Amino acid sequence: MxxxxxxxxxxxxxxxxxxxxxxxxxxxxxxxPLAIDMYLPALPAIGxxxxxxxxxxxxxxxxxxxxxxIGQLVWGPLGDRFGRRxxxxxxxxxxxxxxxxxxxxxxxxxxxxxxxxxxxxxCAAPVLARAMVRDLFPQxxxxxxxxxxxxxxxxxxxxxxxxxxQVLVWSGWRMIFWGLAVFGLIVLAGLYTIPESxxxxxxxRIGVGDMLSxxxxxxxxxxxxxxxxxxxxxxxxxxxxxxxxxxxxxEYFGISPQFYGFLFGINVxxxxxxxxxxxxxxxxxxxxxxxxxxxxxxxGFGLILAVLGTTGSFGLLGxxxxxxxxxxxxxxxxxxxxxxxxxxxxxxxxxxxxxAGTVQFGMGAAASALVGWLSDGTPVPMVLMIGVMAVCCxxxxxALPKRGAEPAL
Numbered sequence: 131m132x133x134x135x136x137x138x139x140x141x142x143x144x145x146x147x148x149x150x151x152x153x154x155x156x157x158x159x160x161x162x163p164l165a166i167d168m169y170l171p172a173l174p175a176i177g178x179x180x181x182x183x184x185x186x187x188x189x190x191x192x193x194x195x196x197x198x199x200i201g202q203l204v205w206g207p208l209g210d211r212f213g214r215r216x217x218x219x220x221x222x223x224x225x226x227x228x229x230x231x232x233x234x235x236x237x238x239x240x241x242x243x244x245x246x247x248x249x250x251x252x253c254a255a256p257v258l259a260r261a262m263v264r265d266l267f268p269q270x271x272x273x274x275x276x277x278x279x280x281x282x283x284x285x286x287x288x289x290x291x292x293x294x295x296q297v298l299v300w301s302g303w304r305m306i307f308w309g310l311a312v313f314g315l316i317v318l319a320g321l322y323t324i325p326e327s328x329x330x331x332x333x334x335r336i337g338v339g340d341m342l343s344x345x346x347x348x349x350x351x352x353x354x355x356x357x358x359x360x361x362x363x364x365x366x367x368x369x370x371x372x373x374x375x376x377x378x379x380x381e382y383f384g385i386s387p388q389f390y391g392f393l394f395g396i397n398v399x400x401x402x403x404x405x406x407x408x409x410x411x412x413x414x415x416x417x418x419x420x421x422x423x424x425x426x427x428x429x430g431f432g433l434i435l436a437v438l439g440t441t442g443s444f445g446l447l448g449x450x451x452x453x454x455x456x457x458x459x460x461x462x463x464x465x466x467x468x469x470x471x472x473x474x475x476x477x478x479x480x481x482x483x484x485x486a487g488t489v490q491f492g493m494g495a496a497a498s499a500l501v502g503w504l505s506d507g508t509p510v511p512m513v514l515m516i517g518v519m520a521v522c523c524x525x526x527x528x529a530l531p532k533r534g535a536e537p538a539l
Contacts, residue, residue, distance in 0.1 A: 182238035188502035197249030199491030206484020221254020264479035291391035361467030367519030369494030374512035404461025424462025425527035432520020439513025
């Protein structure tokens with residue numbers, strides 16, 4: 131398997147139209163935003179129905195992040211060993227089982243457990259979809275393709291909270307999980323319209339010891355850690371926002387679940403716009419410099435949010451506006467950080483994608499859990515957490531070693 135970093139990889143010829151390939155891969159990457167964002171407007175209602183405090187309900191979100199992160203350590207190497215499509219199928223089936231169990235749960239403790247199972251299965255799809263992009267493109271082209279996929283995938287987090295709010299009003303929160311199960315079945319069918327991207331002769335036949343040594347090799351690589359931590363700290367801030375805003379917006383500021391979905395969707399528009407910007411910016415200045423620019427902007431907006439949120443300046447607008455620009459930087463940070471992390475070690479795209487994703491979701495789980503534990507009924511814990519994560523994101527990006535220009539295809 132050719133390395134992203136060597137610039138010599140040629141796209142694998144496929145009978146599938148590139149646009150349809152992007153749609154299917156984007157659908158595979160949409161499991162997390164749908165499974166997270168669709169039930170966000172229902173968090174207060176779930177707490178009331180299951181007689182659970184906000185911290186216990188937020189723990190179901192943290193357990194999802196944790197399961198999504200841990201699972202990537204498993205699915206990434208499995209994808210390198212057995213190919214991409216088979217492990218994705220197994221993961222989607224496990225995800226569907228988790229969705230059904232969440233819909234039938236009777237208490238918050240079991241909801242936390244089954245959300246972990248749901249996430250463990252769901253993460254197979256995005257981690258191996260990213261690896262499929264790595265199979266087909268070198269680093270800068272992979273960053274552009276990931277931006278296109280994130281642009282298409284942006285529909286999911288935009289629609290999910292709006293749809294979740296409507297389903298909550300008309301059918302109750304349990305129907306949200308039944309809908310997520312149906313989505314899994316649809317994507318499973320779409321997966322069989324695209325070919326396997328990792329041929330048998332390019333698969334890595336490794337044991338557990340080799341897998342662990344590979345992870346240690348990645349963790350000891352400065353470039354990999356700089357790319358990974360840039361994405362992880364940004365993700366930590368984003369997940370603190372995801373965990374806290376249902377309570378901050380709906381309970382502290384008193385907005386409706388439907389209007390919450392609208393505010394959430396506006397943020398996704400910013401992400402989509404900057405994913406479009408990133409596709410052109412990468413061609414002009416390269417993916418590494420795009421990442422650094424995005425991380426520095428992220429730090430600036432994160433600090434503005436922390437100041438306005440802690441002082442209460444401008445009320446709801448003082449949180450919504452800087453959050454919009456902070457989250458928009460996902461378009462520059464997300465794709466470039468992941469493409470870079472997968473470029474570091476030749477032949478380990480699946481493992482690198484999985485380990486980077488684990489670190490990112492682990493950071494997200496920690497940040498969201500900490501925000502829940504520090505919750506005092508005000509926006510302060512959320513905005514301070516996001517500010518700290520934003521600064522750490524910029525520091526990590528600035529630690530990137532310089533790489534040579536990548537030859538054109």
